[in-house]
Amino acid sequence: MSPAQTPVRKRLTGSERDKERNRVANLYRRDHNVASIATTIGRNPWVVRTLLAEAGIKLRTFNGPRQPQIRLTPDELRALSVVVVGAYQRGDTIREISRNTRRSYGSTRQLLADAGVTLRRRGGPRKRKPTRPTPGTATTTSKGSRS
Secondary structure: OOHHHOOOOOOOOHHHHHHHHHHHHHHHHOOOOHHHHHHHHOOOHHHHHHHHHHOOOOOOOOOOOOOOOOOOOHHHHHHHHHHHHHHHHOOOOHHHHHHHHOOOHHHHHHHHHHOOOOOOOOOOOOOOOOOOOOOOOOOEOOOOOEO
């Protein structure tokens, strides 16, 4: 629908607003995001944000609330190193591993370096075009004769 075709919704006031605020807050507490709640209730995401603010709910960040890193003991560090190296050797990127282990990119990379892992080049594997014979060059057939 274009903005001109968007139906005008009645302004939320009084008890209707209270009900909608509680509904939105409950959905958000059950790990729904702002966009999915907006779709569910048929309102703009900014309305959802406003209702959450009125309910006193602090919005989550994109990747969830950031938690401080806890200093690991040497045994925990060795165990984490095994997990990180295994994931990297299976093809996961450093960024994916750091997200999954809730460690910073730098500390994840340092774990790999300390473990002696040869790091892959950035950007992933390059896709090469298949080579084609240049037009006008002679090719040999399976019997060795020229075509």
